[in-house]
Amino acid sequence: MADQLIRATAAEGGIRAVATITSRVSEEARQRHKLSYVATAALGRAMSAGLLLASNLKKEGSRVNIRIKGNGPLGGLLVDAGVDGTVRGYVNNPGVELPPNPQGKLDVGGAIGKEGYLYVVRDVGYGYPYSSTVELVSGEVGEDIANYLVTSEQTPSALLVGVFVGAQGVTASGGLLLQVLPKAARDESLVALLESRVSKLSGFTNLLREGYTLPEIFKQLLGDLGLEILPEVQMVRFNCACSFDRVLGALKMLGQAELQDMIEKDDGAEATCHFCGEVYQASGAELAQLIEDLKSEVI
Template sequence: MNDYLVKAMAYGGFVRVYAVNATDTVSQAQKRHDTWNTASAALGRSLIGGLLLGSTVKGEDTITVRVEGDGPGGTIIVTSNGRGEVKGYIQNPYVSLPLNEQGKIDVRGAVGTKGMLSVTKDLGLKEPFSGQVPIVSGELGADFTYYLAVSEQVPSSVGVSVLVDTDDSIKTAGGFMLQMMPGASEEVATALEERLQYLPNISTMLDEGKTPEEILDFIFADESVVVLDKIPVQFKCDCSKERFAAGLISLGAQEIQNIIDEDHGAEAVCSFCGNKYYFTDKELAELKQEATETN
């Protein structure tokens, strides 16, 4: 279990904490979308944020994150669930910018500083819950933090970090999320703020061989951390030829006939994972028949 997420609590349950190693998960996304270094970091941070938020819901329930900034990366969409599965893509995977003033990958430059971050939770109810906030940083960790404070009224701190190697591959990727529960004292909040100021990048700590549990121990120093759960995480897409077939049927018989006449077959490509599905003329004719019967 290389990639996994730890759920824990500290300060007698007044602080809920999560830490994740998502190196293989982000690496899988980088390979599938052939992202360049700055796009890799932006997509990777979004995937980590999605995993952290996804860990707060149950099983099949899903969370979809949309980052719509004004940077060259374009829109980033990530969907995760309570089982540690995540998928996502960045509109323009080919973004490679010069390092920023701190000598680090310029994620803000790829994402932009104007736009919206929105989160939709589908908890199996009639209507999904949706909240959105303006992008306040573009570095994404601060943006997830701001979303939780404004939309969910939970004082939080989110850190998301991706270390990209010189060949554009992912060296390490991970993050953490701290949430203050009702009744937590100002002293606890102040102590954590001070600790977080001196916290190295999570990806650097992972590169040094630290585990998610050790990262939490570092954050909380002498305070004991009680681990509640440990779940494997992975990049996983639920696309299928059947799903794309249903999408074609919904276009209607005439539109399917147009595809047969003009293209003599169809190729569908999943935005989330890059998988391709081919439909022959014969298969399209069968789908056209289904569309006709449906209507």
């Protein structure tokens, strides 16, 4: 099934539901960054979460940044996701690998660490971006972001994210976000019912591997609560806005002396984008042109 995101409501608009499939997105990130199994799972979960959070934004160009910095060997990660369905991200130490956790699953919590912080920045397309910081509760990504939603946005939320990666790469990845909005949050029985149903799920990626579609997953959870699946299916993809022109712009900021030093020592420069792993080469002639541009700006 293609990578996609769908939205739904239930309980007369009192419940908001969003689900996404990110199998190809996670596999592209794995290949681009040469990620280990556990690094793939960590970044894949965070990219799914970023898309789910960004889906609530309204204005074109709005984006969400998620940064997780824990005390584990992964060293942290950063994800950037847009309301347009694009996402990118990286981890600090992509080669880190750990033994499975006691449940026999990839030890994402151990890789990220249980002590540290989650930083979320929402750029809603106007004014100053909204930022929030919360302490990590497990390092497992899904629990940490659900805690952020409850702590910072006072919205009871359930967030499931998962990645199944094997010897052939990522075969299932995605996530599900359920939120009880203020007009329904006072109904404690409704909140308890959702918590019970979510806790009984065998895992989001297990459902994908068993062949369930996103609408079928929604029906399983909310089918008897006035479920309304919105008709738009949004395609999602790994996408980075880096370009050679942007690299030249960044090199230009180094100044004439540093550029001249690069020409004399290496006859050029190499730059790698953290987000997508793309490598850009600037020749000595191109650096010399940057120096000439800087000189003309001074005159």
